Amino acid sequence: MSGPSGGREARWADWARAAEDPRRAAEKPEALDGLLVLDCAVEHYGGHVLGGFLGELGAEVVKLEPPGGDPARAWGPADVGVRGEGLAYLAEGRNRYYATLDLASTDGQTLFRELAARADVVIEGFAPGQMDVWGIGYRQLEPVNPRLVYVALSTHGQFGPRSEGSGPEYDLIDQALSGLAYITGEPGDVGPEGGPTRVGSWISAYAQAAWGGVATLAALHWRETSGRGQMIDVSGAEALMRYLEYTLLLYHGSREVRERLGGMDIAVSVYTFIPVKDGWAFIAGYTDPNFGAICRIMGRPELAQDPRFRTTLDRTQPDKRAALRDEIARWSVNYTASEILAKVLADPGPGTVVFGPVNRPTQTLAEEHWWERGCFARLDDPIYGALTLAAPAWRMTRTPPRLKVPGRPAGFHTTHVYARHLGLGPARLAELRGRGII
């Protein structure tokens, strides 16, 4: 580490790169070192992702699956899997110890209570109240371990009119309830492509995992001074709903319901997709100087003075917004995305244009930037083989997160987990195995 002033001699980008370098993470400590997390999210992707997030930050995460494995191991695209497992589970199965335990059995519940007694965090995604029925919900665990942070994930949450009797969580249902589906997609309801539209990934699971992580770490910070744990309730629908910005406040203030705008933006223009020679791209420049820069780059500086497009407010009127997009499209179709990007980067200003291609995933993977930053990892795993995975999203100079192990088959670490945490040896484990508890 450099001295008080020595560090400033390096260019900022070089300093930041050296200080964060994900490739040198192994030389540094982990933020959540020493934290024991029991991940008993079964058939629940948000819980699975949350376990991975905490594992990336250094927690010891123990996944407890039913004997025979989590049915979610089958989730993934229809046309390809690895070792008979679906790709979705593997994509987020990182940094965990995999043990099995039948939580529905009395003996399984006893073992779980013993594990929870020494755990810091429990994650579950069963139907609300299921763990309570099994006698291992927060209300039963809290007396055993008052320091426990217990995270329950579900569609509707643990209370409220829709909560009771609610079923398994699906991302599509969360997207619908969150209001995101309503404002995503082409306007109107006509045709197969009109109407509310799903965002392509299981985004509610990620929103839920991020909120679960925020809440868990805040609870752990509070535990430092209070000595007390608590229960956390994260609804996947609400996790995503909190990302809906002013959709609700617009209704409160004006009684206007925010509608779908396809590739357009409600607040600003230019801020949209345009066709290019080799596909589609995104372009934005909505303040006057930035819009002027778009016009200059297009070789049409006079367009900035066109009475239809003179102010931000003009440009955002729906008909003008579309007309402006079409003006740009007539120009942009003649160039590839990288040709336009080169023009954008060469523009001396004033004004800044935001531009880039609409990438298909393989196109993102072909860009060097992400690989240099360690945003992706290519692993050659002894069990699962060659895998391309998204690496941890955070960069941290002192406690960088890291991707260690992509995943393991169900029960891979059962012997280790019960020996390490409960001191159980082969004889007892064989007996439990024989009775189907593990």
Added chain:
Amino acid sequence: MSAPPGSTGEPYAEWAARLFDPARRHAKPEALRGIRVLDLSVIIFGPATADFLGELGAEVIKVEMPGQGDVTRILGHAGCFWKNVSVAFFPQNHGKYHVGVDMHHADGQALIRKLAARSDVLVENFKPGTTEAKWGLGYRQLREINPRLIYVANTGFGQWGPFAEGRASYDGLAQAVSGLTGISGFEGALPIKSGNYLGDWFGACLAAMGTLAALRWRDHTGEGQFVEMAQCEGLVRALDWTWVYAGLTGRDRAKTGNRDPVFVPSGIYACRDGHVALVAGTDAEFRGLAEALERPDLAADVRFATGGSRRQPAHADALDVLIGTWCATRSRADIEAAARHYGFAAAPVMSARDQYEDPHFRARGSVEELDDQVYGRVVDYGPAPQLSATPPRHKWAGRPVGWHNRHVLQGILGLPDEEIADLERRGIVGRWGDRRGAKPPDDWAGEGHLL
């Protein structure tokens, strides 16, 4: 069935409703009480990071340019102002302390340094290196006066790397380059944006999580650190099996519209009074759906009996037609009730109005009413996670530019009156200008100032 051990016999739902009772939020302690966040950021990505920490009890000081303030005060839905502010400003600026300081001026920078020396977290979302090169407020400078500082920097492409230098980013670009747009919507159709600024909000949430991980490290060691979050990389991280699939096959996953490619049947269907999302992801759920459709024979049909077979596109398309026809003559409530009765999943596609009027969200406080001293009755989304012992909460809505100048400069920093007056005279410290977005509502009676 006997009561489970440890239970008092109180039904779970009632116990949970009592445990999390939103009416008691303000009666409970705050998880991040005593943590001070210095928020130098603008628009959404940075301000939301600070806001999420503020919901959990951190004291957030938001620094804005005197006069105009954060651009979201004026940007929003086609010039739609509510009580002199764009509604776009509020959702990422709850309960903050607003101070107007011109960071372009050396004396303004000195004020920020004084605040940074007494802060636990700093959040900014300028272009990489800006705070250091332009204002002397970069991490390398501030850690010298406060080694415990957690400095959080949010950007589009990161602080370093080929795209990081000279390339600006917005949420829409992050959606495009990350691959999110490329896997969303319908094959062959125009690309669509996620209707919200998803990259901003999800990125902000991850940034808050990274901040809290750094705080845990500091709790144990006393060491601060630099934390960065790139919007594009947040979305890359949120594309589930996209990358494994591309890595193994060399192909892009198909855009499948509203059909979840893993759980079939699934989709969004028009019904009598709007749209519903419907999923029957397991064989048991599909049997339930077949019953609801009054077509129990479907569950035995070789095309539909197993998930593998249902996922074949022709079979899935056939199911879409049957489900679509069934939904068309029913209301959203009918379909939701049938889903509960027959054991599959369905929910209304909720609009803002639906959410506003929804008793479930109101009961949970995820849609909540705030009685605000300056803005009056505000109905907005409440905090997302529920914490039983330290519930997050909203205390007041946003405030005009520089509203808390005296509180921050005098109450926290202890600057004498004459120094503040001098800074104000020179325009280094200031409040709102007489312009919409920055100033209080017209009916504001001049109340509510601290100091």
